[in-house]
Amino acid sequence: MAQSTTERGDQLQVELVAADRTVWSGQATMVIARTTEGDVGVLRNHAPLLSLLVPGVVEISAVDGEDQVAAVDGGFLSVANNRVSILSEHAVLSHEIDVEQARADLESAEGDSESEDAEERVKRAEARIRAAEKAS
């Protein structure tokens, strides 16, 4: 059976990996992610690609079940032989996101302009909120 799924026409093997766990892995038809150069969509037979991601939303059109939306905080995307790996230190799927918490983080990060990582924290919180909104 595994053979037949890999040979079906339009699929990618996708792995979304955080530093301490595999967040999502499975077959998908399309992956959309935001790189430093802009949004990129990956379909089957995409040329091998290694690209840096910015904090943002990753969308995965899964073959079985619902489409997955995840928030990542940077990391990178690698595509080769119809395998897509998305690596990010912290990656969360939309249904795992605590929107209230993200909003609170956003507010505290915006309020605290002194610390140097405030901008980064703002971006991360925004990515999480966007992902949650997109999924709902």
Add this chain to the structure above:
Amino acid sequence: MALSVREYRARIKSTESMKKITRAMELIAASRIIKAQNRAQAAAPYARELTRAVSAVATYSNVDHPLTREPEDPKRAAVLIVTSDRGLAGAYSSSVLKEAERLAEKLRGEGKEISTYLCGRKAEAYYRFRARPVVQSWTGFSDQPSYDVARDIGKSLIEAFLAEEGNEAVDEVHVVYTRFRSMLVQEPTAVRLLPLEVVEGEEKPSSDEVLPLYEFEPSAEHVLDGLLPQYVQSRIFFALLQAAASELAARQKAMKSATDNADELIKKYTRIANQARQAGITQEISEIVGGVNALADAQAGSE
């Protein structure tokens, strides 16, 4: 008999309660070690993908990155020592510290000065007691390290490595941690972290699996810039996870032998207490018999 029966009973009691504590610690360590191993397993895909990507970039671009550049005349080396926060784990922390001393000796022999970075309260206490200088230390996570800690440590080490001048600047970075081989064997290991040797034996693509010709976005240099620090951090995270599993295994082993020893002690004390009790009884009987005899003798004499 030096002590009374009561005192022996008190000793047995205290040994028994100690045994309860060590037994509990043994069981806790045993249950946590499975979690620690699972965490290490869960972190494996990230490390694997990262290594793949790094070797892909290294293969298809002429890598000349500050993090991989060998300094011509290394003068200063940073050593990160990973120990535990708590004791009661047998020789776990002290064997890491010994390995670190050995490495330091070797580096000094090569004419390098050493900046020390520490993980875990045990190492901190060791260095503070000897009043040795420490550049930075991190504590409070030794049995369940999180990636954020690894990132922190990685950032400081990379900063020190990339710094050109000043007291903090180092030319190479070493890590001393305990590698978890099995439940019974954990060995302290020292590895050089920086400058990175990118082509490493562990993830070499086999001959039939040629690495694809990647396009890099925005450019190979930028990708490398983003990848290598993460690679370093993931290596540190790996070391922390291994150290955590080793610590728990060492603690389980130490606590098991402590429990066994307590058993032995209880047995020994029970025997001695019984002997003391018996001796007391014998003495009482002989006193009574002696008293009766003396009375009888006295009465016989008066008649």
